[in-house]
Amino acid sequence: MDNYKVIKRLGKGAQGAVFLVEHKQQNKQYVLKKVECNDESEANKAFMEAMALKELQHRSVCGYREFFVQWEKEESAMFVCIVMDHYKLGDLEKVLKQKRDKKENIEELIIKKWLGQIVEALVFVHKKGIIHRDLKPSNIFMKEDLSICLGDFGVATVMGDARTKTRTTVGSMNWMAPEVLEKPYDERSDVWSAGCILLEMATCGRLMKQEIAQKLFEIKNDPQVLEQVLEDIQKQKYSADLVSLIRIMLRRNFKQRPTAVELLDLPYIQDCLVLCDSELAEKKKKKQSSNQEKKPVPKDQGVPPVLSFIRENINNDGSVRDALEYLAALTKQEGITVTDDGKRLIAKAMNANLKDLHIQIAACNVLNNLIISADPDDALYSKEIIKQVYLAMKTHSAEAALQQVACSLLMAFSSNEQAAEVIGESGGIQEVLAAMRSFPGNATLVATCCNALWSLAVNEKNSKILAEEKGLQDVYNAMVTHADHVDLIEAASAAMLSLSMEDDNLEYLGNLDCVGLLLSAIETHKKEAKVVKNACMALASLVEPDEESAYKVLNNDRDGVNVAGIPIIKEVYTQHRDNAEVVENICTLFMELTEYDDICFEMKDQGVGSVLNEIHNRFSKNEVRRCTMIGHPSVSCDTVAYTGLVRKYVQMTFNLGFSLAEVDPVVSFSSSQ
Known part of the structure; x- marks a missing residue:
C-alpha cells in the first residue's frame, strides 16, 4: 500500500x-x-x-x-x-444511464459489437476455469476506443471444480441466474447474466433502471414476463435474431442454457465476433473457406452410395447439402429405407454443418420421411439423433422453415415414450415454445407447435415442464390470435386438454378463462367434428376438478356479453349426432357437469334430458369408439360395447333427477348400474 x-x-x-x-x-x-x-x-x-x-x-x-x-x-x-x-470513461452502467435519461435506444450494430466482446471474454475466462458470478453493467468497463472489457472478478469466483462446487453468492441479485441461490451451477450462470445485460441494452430507451430491475426479477419466476419485454423490443425495430438470442440466453433451466462456447455456433454471435474482429470468428471463417469444391452426388443408385458420399464429404457443406436434399426426395418414395447407421450418419452431418440452414432443413425432412415406418427401438428415437434436431432449432431460432420441419419431427418423436422423455429433459419443449413465441403470426407453424406440445404433454414430466414454462399462456394466445384456423384450434384444444391434467396449471387455467375460449372455439367451428370433440374433452377436464369452471360453462361473460354454454353444446350435438366420437365427448362433458347439484337444475331446465334420451335411442345398438385423447398419435383407441355409454347415460339421468321411465321408458337399468 x-x-x-x-x-x-x-x-x-x-x-x-x-x-x-x-x-x-x-x-x-x-x-x-x-x-x-x-x-x-x-x-x-x-x-x-x-x-x-x-x-x-x-x-x-x-x-x-x-x-x-x-x-x-x-x-x-x-x-x-x-x-x-482504471477506465476513465467509466462503465456500461454509466452509458445506460445516459441513454435512459435521453430515452434513446442503443443501435443494434453497437450492441452486437459489445456483445461479441462479452462473449469472447467469457469464452476466455471460462476456459481458465473461472466463473465471474457477479456480471452486471457496472462491472463492464468502457475503454477509450469505446470497446468494452469485463472486470471486477471477485476472488471467490476462482473455482477448482467450477461445474459441481457450490459457492456463496455475491453481488447484485438482478443479474444473478436463478440457480445460483439454490443449486450447484456452472459457467452458464454467466451466460444468464450476459443475457440480462443484453436485455438492458435493448430496453434502455424505454425502461428506466427501476423498471428493468423489476422485470429482471420477475423473469426468473415467469417466462411470460420475458415474452412481454421481447415483444416491446421487437417494436423498437431490433432484429428477430437479437430477440431469439436473448430468449436462448435467459433459459431458466441452466442445464438447457448454452455455454459461452456453445454460443459460438449461433450465426448471430458469429456476426458479433466479426464486428469486433475476434480471432474466434477468424478461425471459423478459415475453417469454412478451407472446404473443398462441391462434388456431384451419385444418383439413381439407391441409398447406400448417397450415404457413402456424405461420409466421405462430411465437412464439405455444399456436397452434404446436395446429398441430403436428394435423399429427402428419395425417402419420400414408398419402401425406401435407411439403416440405423445411416440415420446416425445424417445426425453426424447435421452436427458437422450446424450453421448451414439448408443442411438442417434437408436432414430434418429425411428424418421426417423415415419416422413414418420406424419401429419402437429405431435409432431415430435415440438421444443422439433427437439432440441434433433441437440443436438445429436453437442455432436457427429465427428461421421459420427450419422450426416448422423440426417441430413436426419432435411431435413424431414424442409418440415413443422414451423419446418424449428425452425431449423434455434435453430442452426440446423450450425450443417448441420458443418457436411459438418467435413466430406468433405463423398459423401453420404455431399449429405444428401445439400438436407437438399436445403429444409431449402426455408424459407427466413434460407436463410439469410446460407448467413451469407457463406454456398454457402460449396455447391460449395462439387460440386467440388464430381463432379462425381450424387445424390450429383443433391442436390447441387438445394441448389444453393435456395441460389441464397438470395440477400446477389449474389456477392459471381459471385466470385465463379457458372455458370461454373453448366455448368460442366450438361455436366458431361448430361444423368441424375434430374441433368439437377435442374442445368438449378439454372442457370436461376443466370442469372435473373445478366447480367455478363448471358454472362458466353455463354462463360465460365474454367481452361484456353473457354466453350460455349448454345451448352451444346442444347445437353441435345436433350437427354431429351421427358421429360417435363427438357424441361420446359431449356425454363426458355433460357427465362432469351433472356432478354439481345446482348445475343439474339448470341443465334440466335447458332440455339436456331430451338430448340424453336421443343419444340413448340412436346408439343403443351401436358400438362407440372411446379414447381418452381422440386422435392422439401415442394413444390407441379401443372399441367397446355400448354398455359404457349407457352407464354414463344412466348416471347422468340419475344426477339430473329424472326417473328413467320419464326419460326413456324402454331403459330398465338401475342407477347403481
Missing part, C-alpha cells in the same frame, strides 16, 4: 471497498479493491485465488496489476488488496 496514494473512494461492493489510487512512481491511476478477510488463513487463501486472476490477459478482460495482503491496525482487519486498471 506504500506505493499508492488514495485519491478517493469509488464505492463499496459485496466483497469490499473500492478506491481510485495513484502509483507514486509511475504517476498512473489504478483502481484498488480491498477485500476484508476473517483471519490470516482466509486472507492467504483469498490471496492465492486472487493470484489466479493474473492469468486473465485478454483484450476484453480488465487487467490485474498487483496483489498483496495488508493488516490495518485502525480497523483490526486483514485485507487482500487487488490493483486493476
Whole structure:
C-alpha cells in the first residue's frame, strides 16, 4: 500500500471497498479493491485465488496489476488488496444511464459489437476455469476506443471444480441466474447474466433502471414476463435474431442454457465476433473457406452410395447439402429405407454443418420421411439423433422453415415414450415454445407447435415442464390470435386438454378463462367434428376438478356479453349426432357437469334430458369408439360395447333427477348400474 496514494473512494461492493489510487512512481491511476478477510488463513487463501486472476490477459478482460495482503491496525482487519486498471470513461452502467435519461435506444450494430466482446471474454475466462458470478453493467468497463472489457472478478469466483462446487453468492441479485441461490451451477450462470445485460441494452430507451430491475426479477419466476419485454423490443425495430438470442440466453433451466462456447455456433454471435474482429470468428471463417469444391452426388443408385458420399464429404457443406436434399426426395418414395447407421450418419452431418440452414432443413425432412415406418427401438428415437434436431432449432431460432420441419419431427418423436422423455429433459419443449413465441403470426407453424406440445404433454414430466414454462399462456394466445384456423384450434384444444391434467396449471387455467375460449372455439367451428370433440374433452377436464369452471360453462361473460354454454353444446350435438366420437365427448362433458347439484337444475331446465334420451335411442345398438385423447398419435383407441355409454347415460339421468321411465321408458337399468 506504500506505493499508492488514495485519491478517493469509488464505492463499496459485496466483497469490499473500492478506491481510485495513484502509483507514486509511475504517476498512473489504478483502481484498488480491498477485500476484508476473517483471519490470516482466509486472507492467504483469498490471496492465492486472487493470484489466479493474473492469468486473465485478454483484450476484453480488465487487467490485474498487483496483489498483496495488508493488516490495518485502525480497523483490526486483514485485507487482500487487488490493483486493476482504471477506465476513465467509466462503465456500461454509466452509458445506460445516459441513454435512459435521453430515452434513446442503443443501435443494434453497437450492441452486437459489445456483445461479441462479452462473449469472447467469457469464452476466455471460462476456459481458465473461472466463473465471474457477479456480471452486471457496472462491472463492464468502457475503454477509450469505446470497446468494452469485463472486470471486477471477485476472488471467490476462482473455482477448482467450477461445474459441481457450490459457492456463496455475491453481488447484485438482478443479474444473478436463478440457480445460483439454490443449486450447484456452472459457467452458464454467466451466460444468464450476459443475457440480462443484453436485455438492458435493448430496453434502455424505454425502461428506466427501476423498471428493468423489476422485470429482471420477475423473469426468473415467469417466462411470460420475458415474452412481454421481447415483444416491446421487437417494436423498437431490433432484429428477430437479437430477440431469439436473448430468449436462448435467459433459459431458466441452466442445464438447457448454452455455454459461452456453445454460443459460438449461433450465426448471430458469429456476426458479433466479426464486428469486433475476434480471432474466434477468424478461425471459423478459415475453417469454412478451407472446404473443398462441391462434388456431384451419385444418383439413381439407391441409398447406400448417397450415404457413402456424405461420409466421405462430411465437412464439405455444399456436397452434404446436395446429398441430403436428394435423399429427402428419395425417402419420400414408398419402401425406401435407411439403416440405423445411416440415420446416425445424417445426425453426424447435421452436427458437422450446424450453421448451414439448408443442411438442417434437408436432414430434418429425411428424418421426417423415415419416422413414418420406424419401429419402437429405431435409432431415430435415440438421444443422439433427437439432440441434433433441437440443436438445429436453437442455432436457427429465427428461421421459420427450419422450426416448422423440426417441430413436426419432435411431435413424431414424442409418440415413443422414451423419446418424449428425452425431449423434455434435453430442452426440446423450450425450443417448441420458443418457436411459438418467435413466430406468433405463423398459423401453420404455431399449429405444428401445439400438436407437438399436445403429444409431449402426455408424459407427466413434460407436463410439469410446460407448467413451469407457463406454456398454457402460449396455447391460449395462439387460440386467440388464430381463432379462425381450424387445424390450429383443433391442436390447441387438445394441448389444453393435456395441460389441464397438470395440477400446477389449474389456477392459471381459471385466470385465463379457458372455458370461454373453448366455448368460442366450438361455436366458431361448430361444423368441424375434430374441433368439437377435442374442445368438449378439454372442457370436461376443466370442469372435473373445478366447480367455478363448471358454472362458466353455463354462463360465460365474454367481452361484456353473457354466453350460455349448454345451448352451444346442444347445437353441435345436433350437427354431429351421427358421429360417435363427438357424441361420446359431449356425454363426458355433460357427465362432469351433472356432478354439481345446482348445475343439474339448470341443465334440466335447458332440455339436456331430451338430448340424453336421443343419444340413448340412436346408439343403443351401436358400438362407440372411446379414447381418452381422440386422435392422439401415442394413444390407441379401443372399441367397446355400448354398455359404457349407457352407464354414463344412466348416471347422468340419475344426477339430473329424472326417473328413467320419464326419460326413456324402454331403459330398465338401475342407477347403481
